[in-house]
Amino acid sequence: MQPSPRSALALAVSAILSLPALASEQSESQGFIEDADATLLLRNAYFNRDFKDGAADARTWGQAFIGTFESGFTQGTIGLGVDAFGLLGVKLDSGRGRNYSAFFDTDSEGRPVDDLSQAGAAVKLRVSNTVIKYGNQFPSMPVLAYDDSRLLPQSFTGTLLTSKEIEGLELNAGRFTGDSPMGDPARDPNRLKSIDVLGGNYTVSDDLSVALYHSDIEDMYKRYYGNFNYNIPFSDLQALNFDFNIYRTKYDDSSPAALAFGGDGQDDRNTIWSLAAKYSFGAHALILAHQRNTGDAGFAYDFGDGGSSIYLANSYYSDFNLKDERSWQASYELDFGTYGVPGLSYKFAYVRGSNISVVGDDNATEREIFNQFKYVVQEGAAKDLSFKLRNSIYRADNDVGPDLNEVRAFIEYPLNVL
Structure with a gap:
């Protein structure tokens, strides 16, 4: 008989706490x-988001204030602490018919x-290098990852244990029962019943790491995740990296x-x-990637496991995760620091998906061209x-899906309050 998620979590906690402590945080x-x-x-x-098929465009502009507080731990064998956050999003421009709901919820009349x-x-409680946290938090794991790609971050309510008792090894076990999405201040509007997570990652060396996770979302799906990341350095300026998910x-x-x-809702399974492969040379990097989806359905996520719980190579605007889809990516990255502009970077990607199974077509296609510039001020008052x-x-x-062009622009400035 297989143990229940709760008993498995209890066994994991007991095993972790029984490990010999190394250098204790x-x-x-x-x-x-x-x-x-x-x-x-x-x-x-x-x-x-400019739709090309006549659908109403989505245009929204907002200002966010994201405050976070992380206490230290009280001294002693068992340390106690508190983490807290406060979020405020203010609409600067939008309107009925063109609001983007991931920024702002709507009222009863459909206005943002x-x-x-x-x-x-x-x-939170800490023993040695193991922390148990209960409450509202921002989990970030391959099978449960909060989304922070819009105005305000998504959050979850539950319990998470994180242990780093062995050098290079991080273990996680948790249970969450609430999901607060990005554009809605309600604590759990999607009525998440529960999600159990268990797994970890291990840094074998500076050039090799592996990860394995499991999750179970009640009445949705059970999921396993694996990762293998290997880096081959040729010199100080050249390296080849392989990332498998x-x-x-x-x-x-x-x-x-x-x-x-x-x-069809009956014993559906999926593997994606x-x-x-990323070749880095000096300020440049070239990436080639292949992604393949097989099974009775496509790869679903954000049904209680967060809007960023897709650790796959070909995830941009589209995730190329539809039923039977196969996709290829070619991309290029440039670090302008070598050319006298430290903090400035650029990325270009082209991804094409084919073999998609939809009603009436077993070889539908989709494609995306992605461009991104980012600049971070390196010194001075800003x-x-x-x-x-x-x-x-x-x-x-x-x-x-509908044809579209999308633009996202962000300006961020972190202030240290304490």
Whole structure:
């Protein structure tokens, strides 16, 4: 008989806490206030999605204030602490019919709200190098990852244990029962029942790392994830990196996630993997990647596991994760620091997906051209002020998705409060 997720979590916690401690972070604690950190991130974000098939465009502009506080831990064998955050998003421009809901929720008349706010906190306990945290938090794992790609970040409510008792090894185990999306201040509007996560990553050496995770979203799907990342340095200025990611998913019967991605709701399964090879030379990098999706349905995510829980090579505007899809990527990266502009970078990518199974077509296609510039001020009074401008040009067969051009612009400035 297989153990339940709760018993497996309890066994994992017990095993982790029984490991011999190495250098203990808790023994070096300076105190609740002494090790505390508080920041205020000012984020100005603009979003424009221009549909080419006659659908109403989405255009939204907003200003965010993202405050975070992380206390230190009290001294002693067991340390106690608190993490907290406060979020405020203010609408600068939008309107009924062109609002983007991931920025601002709408009122009863369909108009975007003028502002939205949220606050949350979590208590934490540390023994040696193991931390248990309960409350509102921002988990970031391949099978449960909060989304912070719009105006305000997504958050989750639950318990997460993170252990680093063995050098190079990080283990995670948790259970979450609430999901607060980016554009909605409600604590759990999507009514997440529960998601259990278990796994970890191990840095074997400076050039090799591996990861393995499992998650179970109640009434949605069970998922496994694996990663293998290997770097081959040729010199100080040249290296070849291989990054392999794979997800295997077993959808629950009648799962809305399976039905939304081409399944029939009965014993649907899915496997998706990507392999990327990146050759870096000086200020330049060339990337080739292949991604393949097989099974009874496409690869669904953000059904309780967060909008960033897709650690795959070909994920841009499109994720190229539809039923039976095969996609190729060719991309180029440039670091302008070598040419006298430190902090400025550029990325170009072209991705084409084919063999997509949709109603009436077993070989539908989609393609995307992606461009992004980013600049981070390196010194002076405006140090860490960043600018990011990204553009996606997306085209697809009619049964796959609407053609569109998308622009996202971000200006961010972090302020150290404490």
